[in-house]
Amino acid sequence: MLQRDYTTSQLDVLEAEAIHIMREVAAEFERPCLLFSGGKDSIVMLRIAEKAFWPAPIPFPLMHVDTGHNFDEVIEFRDRRVEELGAKLVVASVQDSIDQGRVTEQTGRRASRNRLQTTTLLDAIEEQRYDAVFGGARRDEEKARAKERVFSFRDEFGQWDPKNQRPELWNLYNGRIAQGEHIRVFPLSNWTELDVWDYIRREGIEIPSIYFAHTRKVFERDGMLLPDADVVQRGDDEPLFEAVVRYRTVGDMTCTGAVQSSAATVEEIIEEIAATRITERGATRADDRASEAAMEDRKREGYF
Amino acid sequence: MDILRFATAGSVDDGKSTLIGRLLFDSKAIFEDQLEAVERTSRDRGTEYTDLSLLTDGLRAEREQGITIDVAYRYFATPRRKFIIADTPGHIQYTRNMVTGASTADLAIILIDARKGVLEQSRRHAFLTSLLRVPHLVLAVNKMDLVDYSQERFEEIREEFTAFASKLNVNDLTFIPISALNGDNVVSRSENMPWYQGTSLLHHLENVHIASDRNLTDVRFPVQYVIRPQRATDHAFHDYRGYAGQVAGGVLKPGDEVVHLPSGLTTRIASIDTFDGPVEEAFPPMSVTLRFEDDLDISRGDMIARPNNQPNAAQDLEAMVCWMADTSKLTPRSKLTIKHTTRTARALVRDLQYRLDVNTLHRDEEATSLGLNEIGRVTLRVTQPLFVDDYGRNRLTGGFILVDETTNSTVAAGMIMETR
Ligand SMILES: Nc1nc2c(ncn2[C@@H]2O[C@H](COP(=O)(O)OP(=O)(O)O)[C@@H](O)[C@H]2O)c(=O)[nH]1
Numbered sequence: 001m002l003q004r005d006y007t008t009s010q011l012d013v014l015e016a017e018a019i020h021i022m023r024e025v026a027a028e029f030e031r032p033c034l035l036f037s038g039g040k041d042s043i044v045m046l047r048i049a050e051k052a053f054w055p056a057p058i059p060f061p062l063m064h065v066d067t068g069h070n071f072d073e074v075i076e077f078r079d080r081r082v083e084e085l086g087a088k089l090v091v092a093s094v095q096d097s098i099d100q101g102r103v104t105e106q107t108g109r110r111a112s113r114n115r116l117q118t119t120t121l122l123d124a125i126e127e128q129r130y131d132a133v134f135g136g137a138r139r140d141e142e143k144a145r146a147k148e149r150v151f152s153f154r155d156e157f158g159q160w161d162p163k164n165q166r167p168e169l170w171n172l173y174n175g176r177i178a179q180g181e182h183i184r185v186f187p188l189s190n191w192t193e194l195d196v197w198d199y200i201r202r203e204g205i206e207i208p209s210i211y212f213a214h215t216r217k218v219f220e221r222d223g224m225l226l227p228d229a230d231v232v233q234r235g236d237d238e239p240l241f242e243a244v245v246r247y248r249t250v251g252d253m254t255c256t257g258a259v260q261s262s263a264a265t266v267e268e269i270i271e272e273i274a275a276t277r278i279t280e281r282g283a284t285r286a287d288d289r290a291s292e293a294a295m296e297d298r299k300r301e302g303y304f
Numbered sequence: 305m306d307i308l309r310f311a312t313a314g315s316v317d318d319g320k321s322t323l324i325g326r327l328l329f330d331s332k333a334i335f336e337d338q339l340e341a342v343e344r345t346s347r348d349r350g351t352e353y354t355d356l357s358l359l360t361d362g363l364r365a366e367r368e369q370g371i372t373i374d375v376a377y378r379y380f381a382t383p384r385r386k387f388i389i390a391d392t393p394g395h396i397q398y399t400r401n402m403v404t405g406a407s408t409a410d411l412a413i414i415l416i417d418a419r420k421g422v423l424e425q426s427r428r429h430a431f432l433t434s435l436l437r438v439p440h441l442v443l444a445v446n447k448m449d450l451v452d453y454s455q456e457r458f459e460e461i462r463e464e465f466t467a468f469a470s471k472l473n474v475n476d477l478t479f480i481p482i483s484a485l486n487g488d489n490v491v492s493r494s495e496n497m498p499w500y501q502g503t504s505l506l507h508h509l510e511n512v513h514i515a516s517d518r519n520l521t522d523v524r525f526p527v528q529y530v531i532r533p534q535r536a537t538d539h540a541f542h543d544y545r546g547y548a549g550q551v552a553g554g555v556l557k558p559g560d561e562v563v564h565l566p567s568g569l570t571t572r573i574a575s576i577d578t579f580d581g582p583v584e585e586a587f588p589p590m591s592v593t594l595r596f597e598d599d600l601d602i603s604r605g606d607m608i609a610r611p612n613n614q615p616n617a618a619q620d621l622e623a624m625v626c627w628m629a630d631t632s633k634l635t636p637r638s639k640l641t642i643k644h645t646t647r648t649a650r651a652l653v654r655d656l657q658y659r660l661d662v663n664t665l666h667r668d669e670e671a672t673s674l675g676l677n678e679i680g681r682v683t684l685r686v687t688q689p690l691f692v693d694d695y696g697r698n699r700l701t702g703g704f705i706l707v708d709e710t711t712n713s714t715v716a717a718g719m720i721m722e723t724r
C-alpha cells in the first residue's frame with residue numbers, strides 16, 4: 001500500500017472548520033440567520049453554507065442590513081445570488097429605522113449611516129427572534145476582533161462584553177442562551193484576507209464587479225478615495241478626478257475608500273495583496289480611523 | 305501549504321510580545337498602518353522604543369493597564385506554512401487562557417529569560433502543555449544577548465528543564481537559544497552563537513512534522529447533523545439521507561464496515577459525499593457526509609466507529625478538569641451540563657480525588673473544591689453514555705467542556721484520563 005501522510009492544505013482545513021461551525025449552529029439553534037452583504041467575506045460564507053448542507057438547501061434565511069448607501073453593483077449581485085440559491089432574504093433597512101424615529105440621521109459632510117446600522121440590525125434580530133447570527137468577520141481584520149470567540153455571546157441588549165467571554169476549547173462551542181440573548185457566529189474567524197482571495201480563486205466564486213479595477217470618478221479625503229455619488233457630500237475643496245481603482249472591502253459609499261489599482265482578475269488581486277503593506281481596514285475604512293478603540297466600541301454596542 | 309497552530313507562553317517581560325512582533329514583522333504580516341499606529345501610541349505614552357506588545361494587546365483595558373487579559377489570535381504565513389498563534393498571557397491567574405490556547409495547538413513555545421533560568425512558572429507552562437497533550441514543545445531561551453550568548457548558561461537551563469520534563473508527557477522537546485530583540489536564531493541562524501548546531505525558530509516551525517499527530521488509526525465519526533433534503537435542489541436527492549460530521553479519528557473509505565453507537569448495529573459505508581463530489585477517503589479534520597448501505601436510526605450525538613475498534617461507551621468518567629469560572633466552584637455533587645463531541649448530557653460530580661498544585665505537581669487529596677484556574681482529578685456520572693477515548697489517544701474524543709446550567713457559562717475544560 002502507498003504510504004500517505006494525509007497532509008491537508010490550509011484552505012481545506014479552514015473550509016472543514018467553517019463547515020463544522022455552520023452545522024453546529026444548524027443543529028443547536030432554532031432560528032439562525034446569515035448576514036449577507038454582498039461583500040467578499042459574506043460571499044465566501046454563503047458558499048460554505050451551500051457546501052455544509054448540500055444537497056439540502058441552506059436551512060436558514062439570509063439578512064442584509066441595507067443602509068441605502070450601498071453600491072448598485074453590490075445590491076444587484078446580492079439579489080442575483082439569492083435568486084440562484086432559492087434562498088430567503090430579509091432586508092433590514094436603515095432608512096426605515098430613520099423614518100420610524102429609531103435613529104437620527106447624522107448631518108454634515110462626514111455623515112455616515114455606518115453606526116446607525118447597529119440599531120437596525122439589533123431591531124431586526126429581535127423582531128425576527130433570531131438566536132444565532134452568522135457574520136463574516138475575521139480575526140486578522142482588527143485587534144478587537146482578534147480576541148473575539150467563534151461563538152460570541154450577546155446579552156439581551158445585543159452587547160458584547162470582551163472581558164467576559166466564554167472559553168472556547170477544541171472544536172466544542174457553547175451556544176446556550178436565555179430568551180432574548182443571541183450568539184454571533186464567525187465561521188471565518190481564522191481566515192486571513194489572503195485566504196479569502198485564495199478560496200475565491202480556487203472555487204471560482206463570482207464577486208461584485210467593484211472588486212476589480214475600473215475607471216471611476218473619485219475625490220480625495222483623508223488620504224482615501226471616495227466615490228462621486230448622491231449620498232456622499234463633497235465640498236468645493238474636494239475636486240473630482242477620474243482614476244483606475246478597485247475596492248478591497250465593500251461597505252457604505254460614504255465611508256469606503258477605493259484603492260488605485262489595475263488588478264482586473266482574481267490572480268492579479270492576489271498578487272497585489274501579497275505585496276501590499278497596508279491592512280484592508282486601514283486602507284479603506286474611515287469608520288476605523290476614528291480612534292484606537294473604534295471597533296471595540298462599536299462591537300460592544302452590538303455592531304457586526 | 306498546511307497550517308501549524310501554536311501557542312506561546314511566558315511570564316511578563318520574558319519577551320513574548322517582542323518575539324511575536326518579530327515573527328510577524330519578518331514574515332511581513334505586520335502592515336505599515338499597524339506599525340504606525342503602534343509607534344504613535346508608544347510616542348504618546350512617552351515610551352522610547354516601539355512597544356510591539358501594543359500590536360497584540362487589543363482591548364482598551366489591556367492597553368490601559370499594560371497587561372494581556374485574554375487569548376489573542378495572530379496569523380502569518382511563509383511560503384511553507386500558514387501559522388495561527390494563540391498568544392496567551394502567562395500569569396497564574398490566566399491558566400484558563402493558556403489551557404484554551406493549548407487545546408488546539410500543534411506546538412507550544414515556552415519562553416525563558418536566560419538570566420532567570422527555569423522558574424516556577426516555566427514549569428507550570430510545561431505542565432499545562434503536557435496536560436493538554438500539545439504534541440511539540442519548544443523551549444525558547446530568550447535574551448541570550450544579556451548572558452553574552454553563553455553556551456554554558458544555555459546548557460545549564462537545558463539540563464534543568466530536561467530533568468523536569470522527563471516527569472511529564474512530552475514527546476518532542478526542542479531547545480533554541482534566541483534573542484527576540486536582536487533576532488538571533490529567530491528567522492535565521494545567529495552568528496553570535498556558533499556553538500548552536502540546531503535550526504532557527506522559524507525554520508523549526510516551518511518544518512516540524514505534524515501530519516502524524518492526528519489519530520489516523522481509530523475511526524471516530526461523531527454524527528453532527530442529519531441531511532434530509534425535503535426541498536432537494538434535484539429530484540435525484542428525494543430519498544437522500546446523509547450523516548454529516550467532522551472526522552475525529554481514523555481513515556474512512558466507501559465499503560468499510562462500521563458500527564453505529566449506541567445501537568451497536570453494523571453496516572457499510574455506501575458513499576462519502578461532499579458538495580464537490582464523492583471522495584475516496586475521509587480523515588481528520590475533513591467535514592464530510594456519510595451514507596450507509598442500511599437504513600439505521602441515526603441522530604446527532606451518535607458515533608460511527610469500526611466493529612473491532614470502538615470507543616468506550618461510558619457513563620462514569622475519570623477526568624482532569626481545569627475550572628474556569630470566577631463566580632462558582634466545582635464541588636462534589638455539582639450538577640453541570642457536559643458537552644463531548646456532538647453529544648450533550650448532564651453530569652454529576654461524584655468525587656474530587658485531588659487538587660493539583662500546578663507549580664509543584666503536588667496532589668492535595670484533602671481538597672474539597674476547585675476554584676478559578678485550579679486543576680484536579682474528578683469522577684463524573686453522566687446521564688447517558690458518551691463515546692470516549694483517553695485524551696492522550698485522541699484529543700477530540702477525549703476532551704469535553706462543562707457548562708453551568710444557570711449562567712450558561714463554560715466553567716470547565718475536561719480531559720478523560722482513563723475509561724472504564
Ligand atoms: N536584551 C533583550 N531584551 C529583550 C529581549 N526580548 C525582549 N526584550 C525586552 O524585554 C522587555 C519585555 O519584553 P516583552 O516582549 O514586552 O515581554 P512580554 O511581557 O513577555 O510580552 C522589553 O523591554 C523588551 O525590549 C531580548 O532578546 N534581549
Ligand SMILES: [Mg+2]
Nearest residue numbers: 320321357372
Ligand atoms: Mg506582552
